[in-house]
Amino acid sequence: MAHATQSTTIVTSTEDNYLNHEKGIWSWLSTVDHKRIAVMYLISILTFFLVGGIFALLLRGALFNSGENKFWSYITPEVYNQFMSYHGIIMVFMVIVPGIPAVFGNFLLPVMLGAKDVAFPRLNLASYYIYLLGATIAGSTLFLGKIDTGWTFYTPYSIKTSTSVIMAVLGAFTMGMASILTGLNFIVTTHKLRAPGQTMNKIPLFVWAIYATSIIQILATPVLGITLLLLGAERALGVGIFDPNLGGDPVLFQHFFWFYSHPAVYIMVLPAMGIVSELISTFSRKTIFGYTAIAYSSLAIAAVSFLVWGHHMFVSGQSEFAGIMFSVITMLVGVPTAIKLFNWISTMYKGSVRLDAPMLYAIGFLFLFTIGGLTGVWLAATGMDVHFHDTYFVVAHFHYVMVGGTLMAFTGGIFFWFPKFFGKMTNDTLGRISWVFIFTGFNVTFFPQFILGAMGMPRRYFEYHPAYEPLNQISTVGSWLIGFGFLVALAAIIHGLVAGQKASANPWGSKTLEWQAPSPPPHDNFPITPTVTAGPYEYR
Amino acid sequence: MNTWFSTFSANAFMPIQGTEIAGKVDGFYAFLLISSLISSIILIGGMTAFIIQYKRKTATDKTAYITHNTMAEFTWSFIPFVIMMVIFYWGKVIFNELRTMPQAGEEIHVVGVQWAWNFKYKNGIKQYTKDGVTKENKIGNVEKQVMVVPYNKPVKLVMTSNDVIHSFYVPGFRNKQDVIPGRYTAFWFKADKLGEFQVFCTEYCGLQHSQMPATIRVVPEAQYAAWLDSNKPSAASNDGGISEVAQKGIELYENKCRSCHSLDGSRVVGPTWKGIYGAKREFESGASVNADDNYLRESILNPAAKIVKGYPAAMPPYAGQLSDEEIEQLIEYMKTVK
Amino acid sequence: MDLVIQYGLYGIAYACIFVPFFGFGLGPPVVIGAALGSFIGNTYSLIAQQGILKNFIKDKKETGSGGPILPLLEGAQKAIDGFENPGSAMKVEAHHEEEHNHDSEKHHIIPIPVYVGVLLVLLLGTVITVAVAQVDFGAMNTVIAMLVATIKASFVLAFFMHLKYDNLMNRVIFGSGFFFLMLLIAFSAADIFTRASVIKAF
């Protein structure tokens, strides 16, 4: 445990905490307290997640059967393409990329480092409003001209289509800007605001994961910025850089787009790995196995993620030499991921494991991320990817690592840090029930899609070959289970807010620094700034 | 259910192998399937074993203070590294075979247009979708283009697209290749099974992305030669006595105009070309004129100038994209559309 | 042990950067230089900034299993400390202890004549670029133009932006920007210039 040598025996629950420090809605909207900004992010991200989830259910409903009598008759191919695009854009740009870093990174990074706030508090608030601005711009396309290019905006279709692509692209650009500013804030906080005595190998693994994510955010998002700007210029002025009739090369657009978007998938999954390291260590009451290995493999993943984007383009007209080059380096990304998985599982060895709701979500992460990771290796092999590219195999793969990985860890994180956020305990049985529904529903939805992919069903298809119908019907039923599971999770959270019993400062007996601050922590996090003398996972 | 799926044979859930390479890909698939199964058993099995064995008994259990173990950490980073290098190399060998074009062999040209695959043979046979895929053509009975190919002979497809990126995917051959406007890409196969193979478009290309299938029909050598001769367009008859210039107009119509203007009077996005030449046109601005050469040329170069009443101003200007000679061919063709 | 892991992972990362460049032949010496340069720069910053070597020596001394290399390492540590802040080798202990509150350091102020000198160099650089461009050296034109531009840019960076007097972390941060840009160029070019040309037979 980070022994705080000064006696910080928790003063009886100080009435003054960050929630009731100031009253009134304006005190929330104009706050620069990183904890309040985290709560505001949580609310926005959960709403966008709800909207994205509804689009997902509509999509699955539309794909229930193919042919004349559609399950949702009002969904036409045009409406389906728009739903498919909105599900992608909302989930990627509004929920998963900002998700864990903005909510848990904002709230926990300063507390885990023993700091009073992030390095640039006003910039933190500005990033939240820039994120909201971007979300409203992209969201406004729902009413002004829709968008039907998918979240990848591939040219030349995104140049030719008459839907409002410039609006959506501007929204994505602005949200990218917010993501850069958050990453910048977290890097400087980790470098400059650590508690006295807390060297880089005494910080919790969650901070390492957020640090690696912020590095990717800083180095990858600008290239997405310029790509989207050029796409806007393409549509407005006909600049011709990505437009084949004007001499451009659409494959170059894919290079620029995936130079951001593959590191972006590591922006999505690395924070989730950070959360899982915390959960596994706390709920096995055992020091993490191979701290340095996990910390440095986060950095290794961040570094190698910039070299592998070509595996999205094996069949897109990319040269065979480039395909082979990207394939060999993509295999290297698998090594640090395998290191992490093995380390988490050996943390449980000789531990004392307790399956509360957060731990169940961590176990769910390990189970689903193993399958997701392994199928990723299949797609990295060029010979196999030619058959699987742009089929439902890929859809299943990235849902296993994104929903199975990031969203499982996100929900697990909410249940784990709920006492620290709001000072109340959530109802554990409701949490476990929600896990059961989400876990089974997830497998019922997405495992059949691996088989559909092997059978060759292409992606983004509204009408599919009758041979694919039975598996699609199973998948749609599964999606209702997931929907119900997340509703139960929402019920557990609301129940916690309304009727949760008072939480002590350290309900789970965890050893990292944030559990030494009272929950919910006061405005300046710690009555006295703690001095750290030992590692973050000193369970005996 | 269509029998071209072999559900419970060795290559579980993979479509019937249409080429020899498909067999190799399925072998690789079986290896990946088994090795991943073993790895997940190790990982998930180990996890569940630890969870059950080390259940928490009291709130303050004593746990072992193990921080790391170099030997274990080295093995479980080196062994996956080696397995992955094997997977990479095996994949590379198959990829190389899929992507090295045969020297000799039939050459067929494939043109992907928004929402149909068109095929062109050396001796001039054109499998073009005349009026495009209409609304009610569900996948079950859509009018699919058929590419007839010889059995057990290498066939090379030189593919391009006229508007957006599509992707020519034949599940039976385990091969797919994007078709990119402004560039040629190649796709080859040597079919070693008779019958019909399904072709999908797997790169998102808009409204009817899911309704542009095609079929590859593999026929014995002799039957293929006979088919080629019987369908060869004789030089004389060129589609009902249209002049040479208008003939070229068809090609331009297929590439550039078909997705918005129909020939049979139905409304797609823009007005139909049926009986357009000389007809009276009313405009949004209230003025009206008979559709002569100048009006048609102006509407092609700068369509926003005169918008026909009741139609959206959605046509992009073609100034600088079509040469005068091409515009001439289009107008000549429009005259023939009755 | 963690040194082994750290440099092992560095090895993997740099191996992936060599693979494309060797295959593509984009001047491997340039790439090896850049990779080794940033590798050494990073290691140096770890040693100078975070005292990794110092802890390593301390551990080895405590366990008494230093062996022959210990004095060597101590010499290296002394050299690095000497280089890091000249003339105050003795102060190094104090410097590392209170890592965070280094009030003693004043912000470096560059005298005006130095600024004027840099201005003249930049103006001269512009004149040279324009003059050289008139003479046609064929492909060399681009190389010369980029060379002069880089010299001018390094002057702006070093003096106008105080990078010369800044701590190592900011230099590494700024350098990483160019490094990742080089990755984008190398890999996109590796694809675009090695595409098989497909020709129509009829």
Added chain:
Amino acid sequence: MSTVKTEDGHFHHAHHFKNLNHQYDSAKQGVWLFMVTEILMFGGLFVAYLIYKSLYAPIFHVGSTYLDVKMGSINTVVLITSSFTMALGIYFNQKNKPKQAVIALVLTILCALTFMVIKYFEYSHKIHLGLVPGKYFNNPEFQQKVADFINAMPIENLTPAISDINNMKKIAPLYFGFYFVMTGLHGFHVVIGALLILWVTIKTARGQFGSEYYTPVEGVGLFWHIVDLIWIYLFPLLYLVG
């Protein structure tokens, strides 16, 4: 919350930092991280430019002959002097001389404005000639020049893409697509830089900076030097080496 000058002339640093120096170092590091994102954004444009320049060399060669090297060099000199005056602005703030600092900063803003005026002339001249990106391009004379240039090229360095003359004539406006996007985005950054310097000049005039606390001036200065740095690379690539 932020740093404010108290009556006795000292500055109180933001409460979550240990001291002014700690805050200064953190702020500097934050600004440098933002500079990396600027470099990477413009870098993306340079990458696209270099790739297309090597694919369609004649278009870029003939295109660059249409650019006025005189105006470009004046603009370079203007931007370099503005960088110099910006550095002086920081220097005087470090020396606690707000009056000279304000003069230096105002000079920088003037240089920025002259840069934009010269750019206005360049743009209006090109638009007048019809040399604009693809969709609105109508200057057949430029297309013809590209065709003549290719015909005059020696056979051995004719790649298949270049030898297709009428295609090259059709895609010739690609050069001006690049020209307007790169210089336009840079110009936009010059305008943002000028506004930031204006904000900092007002604060200097109000005496809110001193030798202990001048971080905003240094931050804006860094941004301005990056904008100048990008022009140092942009000018030869577009104007000279086409």
